[in-house]
Amino acid sequence: MDKDQFPFLDSDDPHFQHARALSVSVGAIRRAQGKCSPNDFPVGSLEWHFAIEEFAGDVLRTLMGETEGIDVQVGERPFD
Template sequence: MEQDEDLPLGRMHPLRGEAFALALSIETIRRARGRSNPRDFALGSAQWEEASLDFARDIRWALGMNDEDDEDDEPLP
């Protein structure tokens, strides 16, 4: 089977390691601050969903993005 380098963050994609390191860093920072991570809850539970959204906000922050960046965009129909 050919390598999946063309797949978005597939097994052999060069950015996969960087994405994994970023996620682990965010998890570690959240844990140090006493905040929960999505993996602390059952998949699909209300707590998991809340932690996942909060985790996504932290990733956006780490990438230099914030909620104000979305205000200029028109909402999807």
Template sequence: MNKDQFPFLDSDDPHFQHARALSLSVGAIRRAQGKSSPNDFPVGSLEWHFAIEDFAGDVLQALMGETENTDIQVGERRRD
């Protein structure tokens, strides 16, 4: 891989580093649990879409704790 093509891979931005660590951690946990990874399937395939959705659920669980039976509305703001 050429670093000139993907300069963000060496980003020193702390937010990027935290997101990368979270992604790697969730990926490692999923692999240990025997779950598939989006990288296991061709991009755009039906299996890839299911794996992306499942991976995103695991990321939300890692960030927020237990998400089962929780109604999460993406893209809308809460009005308190």
């Protein structure tokens, strides 16, 4: 794919850089724990969807400062 189609991939926006650093950090921690990554599966496969959900849960737990054992349901709105 042409880089011009995705200009945000080289973004200097600090928010993008923080999000990218968080993603890379969570990915590295998951890999060290022996957990799979969404990149391990074909996009759209059942395994990919499960990996995306687990990865997103880890990102949310990291952002919320929660510890292990907390079950965050994707799509839930706990602050309403």
